[in-house]
Amino acid sequence: KAGVTQTPRYLIKTRGQQVTLSCSPISGHRSVSWYQQTPGQGLQFLFEYFSETQRNKGNFPGRFSGRQFSNSRSEMNVSTLELGDSALYLCASSSGTGLEKLFFGSGTQLSVL
């Protein structure tokens, strides 16, 4: 069974640009969560999607948005990039039934110059 796949693996952008990250969950999983990981703030929850609906949201500005498609694949978008958005963005999938055993992808390393 394939794991959680995140693309691209690395991204370099400049301030003011926007970026879209992609996540393909484990087959059969309907929940996709997104996390931001930085050395200073650690792992912070961005949002969670289940069956194309956002069920939960962290404390991030509106520049951070996401969506989920009918095949459970998810995308995360960050608009008007800031230097502080440089981070490892991790996607995790689960069945969504509540025990929250999350399976993480290897992440997308975003650098904002």
Place this chain on the structure above:
Amino acid sequence: AQSVTQLGSHVSVSEGALVLLRCNYSSSVPPYLFWYVQYPNQGLQLLLKYTTGATLVKGINGFEAEFKKSETSFHLTKPSAHMSDAAEYFCAVSPAGGTSYGKLTFGQGTILTVHP
């Protein structure tokens, strides 16, 4: 509200020695507790989790953790460290009952170094 405190951002042990990584949590509701490991340039891998039942939880790679409600702790241990255990370890908490909807609250992480 929930929070996690991992005592010690760096822990160093010799190969074959006991590994003890400390985690204390704060939660206004019964918690689910997790330990994850992250190797360089990789995502997080679940080591073990506590939901209900037995308070001593065994995980992968010889790790185990004990949920102590009175101490609000969930420390991770391994009797004998191996070089391959060198990684960063994260303790995490979510509210029990399955309503966290993907949200785990993580500690700041502990980097484990294993010396030959």
